[in-house]
Amino acid sequence: MEIERVVITGLGTINAIAGSVPEFYGALRNGVCGIGPVTVFDTTDFKTHTGGQIKRFDPQEMIPAGFSTKRMSRSDIMAMAAAVEALKHAGLFPVPDELLADTGVVIGGGAGGMLEGEEAYRQYLKDKGKGVRFSRFSSFCCASSADHITSRLGLMGPKTTFMTACSSGATAMGYARDLIRAGMARVVIAGGTEPLSRITYATFNALGAVDPEFCKPFDKNRRGISLGEGAGILILESLNHALNRGAQIHGEFLGYGVSCDAHHMTAPDPQASGAVRCMRTALLDAGVHPEWVDYINAHGTATPANDRMETLGIKEVFGKKAFQIPVSSTKSMMGHTLGAAGAIEGVVSVLGIFQRFIPPTIHMTEPDPECDLDYVVEGSRDAEVNIVLSNSFAFGGNNTSVVFGRFTEKGIVHE
Amino acid sequence: MNESVVISGVGMVTPLGTGKDTFSRRLFKGDSGISEITSFDTSRFLSRLGAEVHGFIPKDFISVKNLRRMDRISRMTAASARMAIEDAGFGIDASNRDRVGIILGVSYGSTDVAAQFAGILFTEGPGMASPILVPNTVINAPAGHTSIELGFRGINSTVNHREASAETAIAYAAAEIKNGRADVLLAGGADILSEFFFEIMTHFKAVSPVNGGAEGARPFDSQRNGPVIGEGAGILCIESMAHARARGAAPYCEIAGWGLSSSPSSPTDWPSDPAGPILAITRALESAKITPEDIDYVSAAANGGRKLDHLEAEALSAIFAGESQKPFISSIKGAVGESFSSGGIRTAAMAISIREQTIPPTLGLENPIKPLPFILKIKKETGINYGLVNGFSSGGTFASLILKRIDE
Numbered sequence: 001m002e003i004e005r006v007v008i009t010g011l012g013t014i015n016a017i018a019g020s021v022p023e024f025y026g027a028l029r030n031g032v033c034g035i036g037p038v039t040v041f042d043t044t045d046f047k048t049h050t051g052g053q054i055k056r057f058d059p060q061e062m063i064p065a066g067f068s069t070k071r072m073s074r075s076d077i078m079a080m081a082a083a084v085e086a087l088k089h090a091g092l093f094p095v096p097d098e099l100l101a102d103t104g105v106v107i108g109g110g111a112g113g114m115l116e117g118e119e120a121y122r123q124y125l126k127d128k129g130k131g132v133r134f135s136r137f138s139s140f141c142c143a144s145s146a147d148h149i150t151s152r153l154g155l156m157g158p159k160t161t162f163m164t165a166c167s168s169g170a171t172a173m174g175y176a177r178d179l180i181r182a183g184m185a186r187v188v189i190a191g192g193t194e195p196l197s198r199i200t201y202a203t204f205n206a207l208g209a210v211d212p213e214f215c216k217p218f219d220k221n222r223r224g225i226s227l228g229e230g231a232g233i234l235i236l237e238s239l240n241h242a243l244n245r246g247a248q249i250h251g252e253f254l255g256y257g258v259s260c261d262a263h264h265m266t267a268p269d270p271q272a273s274g275a276v277r278c279m280r281t282a283l284l285d286a287g288v289h290p291e292w293v294d295y296i297n298a299h300g301t302a303t304p305a306n307d308r309m310e311t312l313g314i315k316e317v318f319g320k321k322a323f324q325i326p327v328s329s330t331k332s333m334m335g336h337t338l339g340a341a342g343a344i345e346g347v348v349s350v351l352g353i354f355q356r357f358i359p360p361t362i363h364m365t366e367p368d369p370e371c372d373l374d375y376v377v378e379g380s381r382d383a384e385v386n387i388v389l390s391n392s393f394a395f396g397g398n399n400t401s402v403v404f405g406r407f408t409e410k411g412i413v414h415e
Numbered sequence: 416m417n418e419s420v421v422i423s424g425v426g427m428v429t430p431l432g433t434g435k436d437t438f439s440r441r442l443f444k445g446d447s448g449i450s451e452i453t454s455f456d457t458s459r460f461l462s463r464l465g466a467e468v469h470g471f472i473p474k475d476f477i478s479v480k481n482l483r484r485m486d487r488i489s490r491m492t493a494a495s496a497r498m499a500i501e502d503a504g505f506g507i508d509a510s511n512r513d514r515v516g517i518i519l520g521v522s523y524g525s526t527d528v529a530a531q532f533a534g535i536l537f538t539e540g541p542g543m544a545s546p547i548l549v550p551n552t553v554i555n556a557p558a559g560h561t562s563i564e565l566g567f568r569g570i571n572s573t574v575n576h577r578e579a580s581a582e583t584a585i586a587y588a589a590a591e592i593k594n595g596r597a598d599v600l601l602a603g604g605a606d607i608l609s610e611f612f613f614e615i616m617t618h619f620k621a622v623s624p625v626n627g628g629a630e631g632a633r634p635f636d637s638q639r640n641g642p643v644i645g646e647g648a649g650i651l652c653i654e655s656m657a658h659a660r661a662r663g664a665a666p667y668c669e670i671a672g673w674g675l676s677s678s679p680s681s682p683t684d685w686p687s688d689p690a691g692p693i694l695a696i697t698r699a700l701e702s703a704k705i706t707p708e709d710i711d712y713v714s715a716a717a718n719g720g721r722k723l724d725h726l727e728a729e730a731l732s733a734i735f736a737g738e739s740q741k742p743f744i745s746s747i748k749g750a751v752g753e754s755f756s757s758g759g760i761r762t763a764a765m766a767i768s769i770r771e772q773t774i775p776p777t778l779g780l781e782n783p784i785k786p787l788p789f790i791l792k793i794k795k796e797t798g799i800n801y802g803l804v805n806g807f808s809s810g811g812t813f814a815s816l817i818l819k820r821i822d823e
Binding site: 045046047071101104109122124134137138141142144148150152154155156157158159160161163164165178182199202203206208261262265273274277281394395 | 512517529533538552559577591594619690691808
């Protein structure tokens, strides 16, 4: 039996540097910094005050007229906005009746309805239960984003939400591919969503993992992440289905790999063993030789430990070739969007292939001897990008790597 | 690719006890795990009952070094995982650890630690927010802790869809084994009962007694008035039949098929149309290449909730409408409560039912809402070749699993 190929026919995103995919392309091209003051909650008492907050958050503008935003969290609204953009991009909005039962939703979550829930909890602690709007918890569960998407669109396909912290979005895309390959869906709305919230902000601050200024991936003086927010959605579709309906194909989902450090809950394995295994598994799953990779979209959080470890891991997997592969961290522009990061970076990867460019790492001024790869620091580049590896490494030692390729009827294109 | 997938071990920490022997003995006997909540003061709530885990001794299963860093949900998960691995007679070592992993269903996770962290944040300020608590505030912490405790480094994932979390996780794990992406996977679910979480549930009128009456879990009963919230962990050890046979293991049963679907519903509500659950069950039957008449026993998702139980009864009536001999139906949520990611415990119970050829009773069920062959107060010994496990959640997410007796 021939294995079903899975392609990407639509993209959607909202994040600190863009409200749509076309805007996102421009911002990535120009190396725009979206990290600035956080205003979605009061940061006065925090040690840091910056983050990658979405600049224009207007649910009325983001959600189609006729779709109620009632009881939707900030996270749900972002996911819905990105899903609608991606479906429109794919020419599948509204989803045709005959596809409703065969369209799945797989979302990578993070804080979910935390921003709304924590406000209610704060009230609760103040008033001991009096006057607390418990309805603010109605979309607390991360699964709510997928629920709202299937409900508003009338979908009846498989629905799943992944919660593996910073690798959620990447794992969601991989599982979506599996569902299509297993014949359990023809189209899957796959991605991730993550809101800024006080609790998330406090957890990373408590760990001392936040750069008070802006994150500086791979820089010698990097001090930690900038927290971000946003959503990224990709429409994954069986190749036959996409061809039959004459859809424009933006890239192919070639493979993914998942591994676990089994080392420490919040620190990566300094030997990069988990990262190496998940990159290798992904390449193997994709049928891609390490020599063929044209660009690596790094996890690149800008914590001292991650960037050193990731560089080491890339060198282990790619050998001498590692020094010739451009590696960039797009988190330098929009911050670390945690549960959404893998999916937003999936959008970046597919854009890179389709638009033939490599986005930069911004804010890197002083090289670190331990981070000695080509981090694309001089700005975005024109490049014939055929194969991209995208890394996501998370708390809990959860690692996921994804491989995207240029779509051709014949299959993988490489030098 | 056509390799069959088997359950070779089970482990659980439940309101009926820890470990398969105590759990299954009490389950079949008809004991209830539901009683007045003792871990916090319920006097300000309308609801007092819960299915709490008592008498669980984490030290019996987890090394002290790792135990110190684990919260309650991670302890239950890691202990259940160790029991499942030991029950399967499998040893994790340097030669196989990269092909062993975990896929866990978690609905709300460490609500106790999250509330504690948020409590400090909002009363004492961000400067006092404890870095010690942080690792346990994330929902994937139980799977992470378990990988560290047992030393496996393969696939590691956490799936979240309320009452369908664990069934969805098990379906994913079975697919990964079938695809050859792992040799052995631990799969199941875990959730805990905590005070603030309980308070939210009572405010949402999601807990018995919703509209007054006597408090209690009564799946499929005409007098039902909401579920009783439970807690616990249940983990399966899953591998391919070939892998199990090669190491001389005697699996409980096969995971013969699974089906996933959804239908429109707001996150805190249930659809009234049974089309979604019917689709999940139909897909599971197709995936197992069987027909409704092959099913002998249904372990229902029903928890005593007004809408869920009605929805599931409608779906089962429709699926089995043509059968003169309909399958027996029971819900163990009458004994273990609704712990959301209860699918690990419930699928383990199905594996035990198939091995013992015995169906556990549905506690709390006296007057069924539909004339279906429900198993009421007393267990039933009967032939079970195929068992169906339903995981249905609010928000309209449906996962059905089909387990099959292994032909001798």
